[in-house]
Amino acid sequence: MQERIEYLTEWLQVKVKEAGADGALVGISGGIDSAVVSYLIKRAFPENSLGVLLPINKEVKDQTDALNVVEDAGLEYVGINLTSSYETTYATIQEELEKKGDWNNDKSQLGGANLQARLRMSTLYAVANNYNYLVVGTDNAPEDYTGYFTKYGDGGVDLVPLINMRKEEVREMAKALNVTDAIIHKKPSAELWEGQSDEEELGLSYDTIDAYLRGEQIDPEDEKLLKDLHEKTEHKRQIPAGPEKYNGK
Numbered sequence: 001m002q003e004r005i006e007y008l009t010e011w012l013q014v015k016v017k018e019a020g021a022d023g024a025l026v027g028i029s030g031g032i033d034s035a036v037v038s039y040l041i042k043r044a045f046p047e048n049s050l051g052v053l054l055p056i057n058k059e060v061k062d063q064t065d066a067l068n069v070v071e072d073a074g075l076e077y078v079g080i081n082l083t084s085s086y087e088t089t090y091a092t093i094q095e096e097l098e099k100k101g102d103w104n105n106d107k108s109q110l111g112g113a114n115l116q117a118r119l120r121m122s123t124l125y126a127v128a129n130n131y132n133y134l135v136v137g138t139d140n141a142p143e144d145y146t147g148y149f150t151k152y153g154d155g156g157v158d159l160v161p162l163i164n165m166r167k168e169e170v171r172e173m174a175k176a177l178n179v180t181d182a183i184i185h186k187k188p189s190a191e192l193w194e195g196q197s198d199e200e201e202l203g204l205s206y207d208t209i210d211a212y213l214r215g216e217q218i219d220p221e222d223e224k225l226l227k228d229l230h231e232k233t234e235h236k237r238q239i240p241a242g243p244e245k246y247n248g249k
């Protein structure tokens with residue numbers, strides 16, 4: 001793991017240099033994926049890295065796990081409360097669509113969740129612009145394979161150092177980086193609504209997805225579900241589709 005940490009640290013340095021950028025930042029949720037990325041960017045850019053706490057429906061001071069991560073990693077941070085931006089944007093969308101008689105309540109929970117992820121993305125880019133930093137994402141191999149991220153939300157980033165790592169490898173790297181057990185053993189959650197759990201929403205455990213990504217045989221029903229998720233979300237792993245060049249015939 002130490003070698004892999006070194007490899008990712010150097011890779012981050014090379015990519016930032018190639019971009020002509022001065023450093024890197026990451027959104028900090030208090031979960032394990034962003035904790036690992038925090039430690040990596042701090043190693044890669046000791047004086048030019050930033051953690052960004054972006055609470056929605058809570059205060060910066062109440063993001064205790066996220067605050068512990070930045071403190072333990074020795075990472076400089078900024079907290080930007082997005083609650084009022086989110087509420088204003090969401091309420092305005094709802095009001096205008098209700099006026100048209102088109103508001104779809106069944107879709108509203110997921111729509112609001114994805115709006116939160118995209119507001120965070122826009123904020124991270126605005127902060128990155130200020131410092132001439134790149135935005136580092138936290139998506140790992142199971143999330144990438146299943147498309148378990150918001151397109152252009154948490155998926156909208158410049159670099160994805162953990163993209164080839166199974167969740168078990170992220171946990172192993174977290175241990176090697178001295179991330180606290182409380183963060184390592186926390187139930188994975190996007191925290192986009194009360195009680196949300198990655199594994200419940202996906203209908204699959206990370207252990208099962210990891211086993212599949214290791215090339216092992218898994219329950220056929222789980223395998224089918226995984227393949228369906230992968231196919232359905234292919235568009236998220238591609239640049240937007242355009243037509244073939246029109247040749248005028």
Ligand SMILES: Nc1ncnc2c1ncn2[C@@H]1O[C@H](COP(=O)(O)OP(=O)(O)OC[C@H]2O[C@@H]([n+]3cccc(C(=O)O)c3)[C@H](O)[C@@H]2O)[C@@H](O)[C@H]1O
Pocket residue numbers: 110113114117143147148149150151153154189190191192198201235
């Ligand atoms: N075939 C296709 N070709 C091109 N575009 C296509 C498409 N099918 C849908 N789309 C577009 O994609 C949209 C659906 O994708 P998207 O907007 O991402 O939304 P969707 O995949 O429905 O939802 C995002 C999922 O990611 C989870 N998530 C989000 C954020 C963070 C985390 C976390 O782990 O922290 C997890 C969230 O809980 C939810 O399950 C559609 O509204 C449509 O605009």
Ligand SMILES: Nc1ncnc2c1ncn2[C@@H]1O[C@H](COP(=O)(O)OP(=O)(O)OP(=O)(O)O)[C@@H](O)[C@H]1O
Pocket residue numbers: 026027028029030031032033034035052053054055056120137138154187188189190191198
């Ligand atoms: N409150 C928040 N403030 C800043 N960034 C956030 C916040 N919530 C989510 N994010 C960003 O969105 C990413 C995706 O969340 P995700 O839940 O997949 O990762 P995680 O919380 O780090 O780990 P886990 O998947 O184990 O919960 C986070 O890693 C983080 O970069």
Ligand SMILES: [Mg+2]
Pocket residue numbers: 029030031032188189190191
């Ligand atoms: Mg999380």
